[in-house]
Amino acid sequence: MTVTKRKTPLLDELEKGPWPSFVKEIKKEAAHNAMANDVLGILERSYEDHISHWKHGGLVGVMGYGGGVIGRYCDLPDEFPNVKEFHTYRINQPSAWFYTTKVLRHLCDIWEKHGSGLTNFHGSTGDIVFLGSSTEALEPCFAELSAEREDMPSFDLGGSGSNMRTPSCCVGPARCEWAMYDTLEACYDITQTFQDELHRPFFPYKYKFKFAGCPNDCVASIARSDCSVIGTWKDDIRVDAAKVKEYAANGVDIQTEIVDLCPTSCMAWDGNTLDIDNSNCVRCMHCINVMPKALKPGLERGAVILIGAKAPIIGGALLSSVFVPFLEMEPPFDDLKELTEAIWDLWGEHGKNRERVGEFIQRVGLGNFLDEIGLEPIPQMVMHPRTNPYIFFEDELEEDEA
Amino acid sequence: MAETEFQRRTDIGPPHYEQFLPPVIKKNYGKWDYHEILEAGVMVHVAESGDKLWSVRVGTPRLMGITTIREFADLADKYCDGYVRWTSRNNVEFLLTDSSKIEPLKKDVQALGFPVGGLGNRISNIVHTQGWVHCHSSASDASGVVKAVMDKLYPYFVGEKDLPAKMRVAYACCLNMCGAVHCSDIAILGVHTKAPVVNHNDLPKMCEIPTLVASCPTGAIRPATVDGKPSVEIEEAQCMYCGNCYTVCPACTINNAKTDGVSIWVGGKVSDARSTPKFSKLVVPFLPNTPPRWPEVVDAVVKIVEVYAANARKHERMGEWIDRVGWPKFFELTGFEFTKYHIDDFKHAGETFLRTAALRQ
Numbered sequence: 237m238t239v240t241k242r243k244t245p246l247l248d249e250l251e252k253g254p255w256p257s258f259v260k261e262i263k264k265e266a267a268h269n270a271m272a273n274d275v276l277g278i279l280e281r282s283y284e285d286h287i288s289h290w291k292h293g294g295l296v297g298v299m300g301y302g303g304g305v306i307g308r309y310c311d312l313p314d315e316f317p318n319v320k321e322f323h324t325y326r327i328n329q330p331s332a333w334f335y336t337t338k339v340l341r342h343l344c345d346i347w348e349k350h351g352s353g354l355t356n357f358h359g360s361t362g363d364i365v366f367l368g369s370s371t372e373a374l375e376p377c378f379a380e381l382s383a384e385r386e387d388m389p390s391f392d393l394g395g396s397g398s399n400m401r402t403p404s405c406c407v408g409p410a411r412c413e414w415a416m417y418d419t420l421e422a423c424y425d426i427t428q429t430f431q432d433e434l435h436r437p438f439f440p441y442k443y444k445f446k447f448a449g450c451p452n453d454c455v456a457s458i459a460r461s462d463c464s465v466i467g468t469w470k471d472d473i474r475v476d477a478a479k480v481k482e483y484a485a486n487g488v489d490i491q492t493e494i495v496d497l498c499p500t501s502c503m504a505w506d507g508n509t510l511d512i513d514n515s516n517c518v519r520c521m522h523c524i525n526v527m528p529k530a531l532k533p534g535l536e537r538g539a540v541i542l543i544g545a546k547a548p549i550i551g552g553a554l555l556s557s558v559f560v561p562f563l564e565m566e567p568p569f570d571d572l573k574e575l576t577e578a579i580w581d582l583w584g585e586h587g588k589n590r591e592r593v594g595e596f597i598q599r600v601g602l603g604n605f606l607d608e609i610g611l612e613p614i615p616q617m618v619m620h621p622r623t624n625p626y627i628f629f630e631d632e633l634e635e636d637e638a
Numbered sequence: 639m640a641e642t643e644f645q646r647r648t649d650i651g652p653p654h655y656e657q658f659l660p661p662v663i664k665k666n667y668g669k670w671d672y673h674e675i676l677e678a679g680v681m682v683h684v685a686e687s688g689d690k691l692w693s694v695r696v697g698t699p700r701l702m703g704i705t706t707i708r709e710f711a712d713l714a715d716k717y718c719d720g721y722v723r724w725t726s727r728n729n730v731e732f733l734l735t736d737s738s739k740i741e742p743l744k745k746d747v748q749a750l751g752f753p754v755g756g757l758g759n760r761i762s763n764i765v766h767t768q769g770w771v772h773c774h775s776s777a778s779d780a781s782g783v784v785k786a787v788m789d790k791l792y793p794y795f796v797g798e799k800d801l802p803a804k805m806r807v808a809y810a811c812c813l814n815m816c817g818a819v820h821c822s823d824i825a826i827l828g829v830h831t832k833a834p835v836v837n838h839n840d841l842p843k844m845c846e847i848p849t850l851v852a853s854c855p856t857g858a859i860r861p862a863t864v865d866g867k868p869s870v871e872i873e874e875a876q877c878m879y880c881g882n883c884y885t886v887c888p889a890c891t892i893n894n895a896k897t898d899g900v901s902i903w904v905g906g907k908v909s910d911a912r913s914t915p916k917f918s919k920l921v922v923p924f925l926p927n928t929p930p931r932w933p934e935v936v937d938a939v940v941k942i943v944e945v946y947a948a949n950a951r952k953h954e955r956m957g958e959w960i961d962r963v964g965w966p967k968f969f970e971l972t973g974f975e976f977t978k979y980h981i982d983d984f985k986h987a988g989e990t991f992l993r994t995a996a997l998r999q
Contacts, residue, residue, distance in 0.1 A: 249930040250782055253789030256752050258699040258771075258781040265703040272703070275771070282770035282779065283929040286895040292774040292885045300648050308772060324772065331655035333724040337711035339658065340722070344704035344711075353704045357724050360767065360816045367701070367772055375646070383644035389653030406726065409668035410659060411683055411691060411733075418668065420655050431649040451910035455726050458915050459821035459908045497912050497953055522911040526953070528672045547815035549880050550855035552984055555821070555915055589852065590882075 239266060239273045246283040247276065265353035271368050272352045274318040278310055296323055296371055298378045302437040304393025305374060321370045322352070326363035326394035327381065328427065328434075331420035332407050333358065342388050350377035361444065362404030362455075363394035392431075398590075399437040403427050405447035406454040413528065414521070415449030416467025416537040417565035423447045425569055430576075439580070440587030440596070450533070451521050457545075457556070462593050463576065464542040464556040465565070471534035472514040473523070479530035480510045494523045538564045541575065544594025554594040557602075561616040578609040660721040662691050662735050678797025679754030680740055692734040694743055697753045697763050697788075697795060700728040701771060701781055709750055717743045727763045727806075729756055755796040759803055761943070762795070764788060766809035767816040769828070775881035776811035777828035777898040778927050784809050786931040787826070790940050802950040802959070805943070806907070813880055821906035823956040824942055825918040826935065830879035832897045833872050834890040838864040845887035853886045899926045900935050904942055904968075905957030916957045919965075921972070923979040938974070945971045964998055 250259045262279070265272035278289050293307020306324040313320040327343075343364065347353060352368030359365040369377060381391040394402035403426050406412070408419030426445055427434065433443075446457030449467040457464035484490050490505045502516035503523065524531045541563055542556035563571055579593060582605070587596045597605045606613050615621075656664070666685035673683040679695045698706075710730055714722035717739045723731045730752075732743055744754050756762040764787065767773065769780030787807070793799040808819035811828035819825035841847075850870060851859050858876035862869055872883075872890075881892040902925070906918030921942065925934045942956075949971065950959035960968045969976050982990045 246930040250785050253785070254753065254792045255785055255788035255795075256697065256699045257785060258701040259785075260751070261699060261701055261703045261706060264705045279771055279779075283782070286898070286927045286929065287893050288770045288774060288776045290770075290772060290774045291888050298646075308774070322772070328652035330652050330658050333726075334655055334658035334663075335722055335724075336658050337714045337720040337722065339653075340707055340711045344707050348704055355702055355704065355707065356700050356768075357698070357702055357707065357728065357730075358700075360765065360818065362726075376644075379644040379646035382647045382650060384647060389657060390647065390650055392648070392650045392652060404726070407723070409670070410655075410663050411670065411693070413670040413672055413683070415668065424652065424655060428651040431651055434651075435649060453908045453910070453915075456818065456821065456908045459906075460818040493953060499912055518910075520910045520912060522953070525911055528674070532672075547810075547813075547818050547820060549814050549882070552986075553815075553820045553917060555917070590855070 239268060239270055242266070242273060242277050242280065244276055244280040247280050262354065269348075269353045270318040271322070272354055274316040275322070275352065275354065275368065278312060278316045278319060281312070281315075290322070293321075293323065296321075296374065298374055298393065301393060301435045303396040303399045303435055305369075306396055319352075319368065322368045323371065323374065325351075325366040325369060325374075325377070326359060326361070326396055326402065327366065328392050328394040328402050329358055329362055329364050329404070331405055331423045332410055333362075334410065339389060343391070346377060346380050350380070361394070361401050363402045364391075393435065395434045395442070397437040398439045398441050399435065399443070400430050400433040400439070401442050401444045402434070403445035403447065404455055406449050408447070408449045412449060414452065414467075414524070414533060416469055416533060417449065417465075417539055418567075419447040419449045419465075419467070421567055422465065422565060422569055422572075425567060426572070426576075429573060433580070439584055441590045441592050443580070443593065451519060452525065458542060459545050459555055460547075461545055461556065462543065463579075464545060465539045465572065466542065467537065467539050467565075468519045468562065469534035470536040470538070470562060473512055473517065473534060474532040475510060475512065476530050476532075477509060480527065481508075483527045483530055488526065493526055497522055538562050541572065543579065544592070544597055546592045546594050550590060551595040551598070554592075554598075556594070558617045559611065561614070575609070575611075582608050658721070658723075660719060660733055660735075662689055663733070665689065666691075675758040677757075678760055678795070679744075679757060681757055682737075690735070690737070692737055692740055694732045694734065694740060694747070694754060695725070695756050696730040696732065696747050697756060698728055698730055699781065699785065700763075700766065706750075713743065713746055713750075716746070725763075727756075727765050729763050753792065753796050759801045759805075760794055760797060761791050761801070761805045761807060764807045764809055765817050765819075767811045769811040773811060773816075775814065775884055775892060777830045777893070778811050778900050778932075779929060780809055780811045780817075780828075782929055783826060783900065783932050783935055786933075786936050787939050790936050791943065794943065799947070801943075801947050803953050803955045805946075805956065807939070813878075819903070820917055821908045821915055822918055823904065823906065824939060825903040825906060826939065827901045827903060828898065829901045829924065830881060830892050830894065830898055831924065832894050833858070833874040833877035833879070834881075834883055834892045835894075836870060836872060837889040837891065838867065838869045841869045841887065841889040842867050844889050850883055850887045850890070853882045855880060855882060859883060859890075895927075899924050900932070901925070902935070902938055902942070905960050907955050907957055912953065913955075913958050913961070918957075920980050921968075921974055923977065941972055966998065 296307040356365035405419035405423035446461035541560035808822040810817040902922040903918035
């Protein structure tokens with residue numbers, strides 16, 4: 237396809253400088269793709285006007301699904317007819333974003349045929365994002381992605397709207413010594429188990445899972461997912477005393493860099509031996525991060541389950557809070573699934589429209605929420621017990637029993 | 639429309655990850671012993687078996703065309719037996735079992751225009767949202783601001799300059815935060831500052847009024863008759879500029895070329911190392927949109943990075959350093975003005991007031 241080259245003096249400024257340029261990326265596709273060329277044009281116009289030229293689209297998608305495609309239209313369709321419709325596909329990524337080049341080229345070929353040639357690797361939730369499809373192209377592109385093939389894996393769409401969003405996970409046991417459970421398998425299993433909830437929005441609002449193998453939380457699960465599954469361990473940190481000395485000899489100041497920064501002051505160093513009071517260790521990872529050859533997590537492994545993180549809209553940003561202080565994370569992850577279904581049942585029935593589960597818990601009270609889903613309240617769930625005396629006592633304290 | 643020869647299937651889920659794992663990973667899955675960061679963009683993982691796996695981390699602009707993805711695939715074929723992965727922060731990782739390939743690979747990657755770095759006590763890639771490239775409610779562009787900022791922070795990515803600890807920068811183009819920037823060392827956040835403007839002519843034709851009224855999280859939108867036609871009125875004092883109404887009704891325009899802009903927040907983290915996860919806190923309430931390179935935003939971010947780099951102790955993240963020295967010191971050192979906008983007035987705001995006489999004088 238021949239495409240008329242556009243003048244984009246403002247965007248051209250963003251081709252300068254050492255960091256790789258998204259403008260160059262758009263231009264590479266614009267040279268032979270009319271949609272990408274119109275994106276370039278309309279983006280230059282935004283840079284002139286200081287405003288977005290996109291409108292949210294009504295209901296577009298593929299048959300039988302309520303999510304996975306974000307409708308998008310431009311507000312200047314006469315000037316930029318090739319991006320009059322410019323919808324986004326979210327394609328469910330493989331766990332931990334591993335690919336073969338064969339499958340990457342396959343995805344590129346499909347996208348070259350059906351859309352703008354522009355992508356995000358990856359979108360914020362973790363999906364492969366195909367940016368810019370016409371309404372007409374949605375079904376054929378989906379068919380080509382999802383069709384059964386002998387020599388190539390098939391792909392499905394991810395989540396959007398008020399459904400389970402595409403779960404994601406860290407690199408986990410594939411390439412990290414700190415993975416306290418199999419994040420790739422947990423992510424895959426949960427995604428497959430809840431396909432209906434992923435594709436068909438019937439929740440009050442979105443529900444995200446992120447699987448982090450350790451408390452370093454490389455997928456930001458505690459900030460970004462309604463259900464944060466963060467690996468931890470129960471037994472003692474494994475210490476290789478000789479290697480500790482080696483780190484000390486090679487310039488790590490064990491006292492100031494390790495002992496003094498321990499959040500629970502559970503370590504002591506006499507210049508020779510590192511002593512750890514494991515009963516007081518909260519598994520924060522700092523000492524292990526600094527000396528990965530000498531200190532390793534224990535072997536009795538599982539995860540902390542925390543619930544309720546979200547960004548500000550609507551009722552303010554939240555971090556997830558502790559629900560289960562230690563859960564063994566072995567396939568088929570029945571305990572996590574059971575907890576998830578209990579939460580969905582309650583929130584699904586009583587949550588308000590666009591109320592995330594974290595906001596719902598604040599509205600009804602964590603204590604009441606726990607009662608309903610059948611979890612016992614434990615001190616690990618709070619920073620401290622309540623300080624206000626306005627306790628809503630229930631019926632169990634009748635006068636005649638007192 | 640031509641009939642497709644492909645038979646669509648639904649509810650199949652993602653392909654199983656195992657088929658994409660290189661043999662060295664399949665062999666040592668869950669049996670890695672330790673790792674070492676060798677340079678800004680190269681680390682080695684050593685397995686219990688003694689096998690070694692070198693990872694070369696490469697920064698990308700996130701928005702990539704298929705031309706570039708195919709070029710990455712060519713490199714992965716040449717050096718990595720056809721395997722490659724992406725990180726949670728839009729970096730590409732090339733995985734090598736032969737350390738002699740590191741330098742030639744780096745050379746080829748850099749020749750394509752992509753930097754190697756981001757590991758350890760450095761600034762990794764900025765995670766960000768769509769902005770003016772593709773979003774209807776963006777208060778600023780995302781890719782442009784990120785590109786301009788990363789051009790200046792480049793030395794901290796490639797390892798020409800080091801930091802006391804790792805630093806995570808994130809960008810979101812409105813409060814919906816598709817990039818969930820609210821727990822980052824430095825968060826750049828697009829902000830609308832005015833209530834939506836209602837086009838009373840278009841509204842009855844384009845929008846369902848009950849849906850529109852219900853879309854407002856603060857109940858600021860009420861049905862009203864304007865010039866004899868059904869429409870809505872907006873209680874401006876109640877609006878927090880989320881843009882949700884614009885999502886359901888294009889006749890309620892939240893975007894405003896003059897009053898949209900960018901805010902800057904600092905001190906958040908998600909890891910548990912040393913201290914618990916933290917939200918980012920407000921430093922600069924508003925900077926205007928100044929495309930194509932947003933110099934005011936870039937200068938503010940660079941200032942914050944430089945002051946942190948000069949003052950924090952080893953291993954101290956931005957928020958941990960500020961917790962130690964105090965916010966008055968942070969504002970003094972960086973020179974940003976503290977205003978009434980910095981004092982929270984949403985629910986639980988009182989929890990952020992300082993209630994002690996123990997002050998640095």
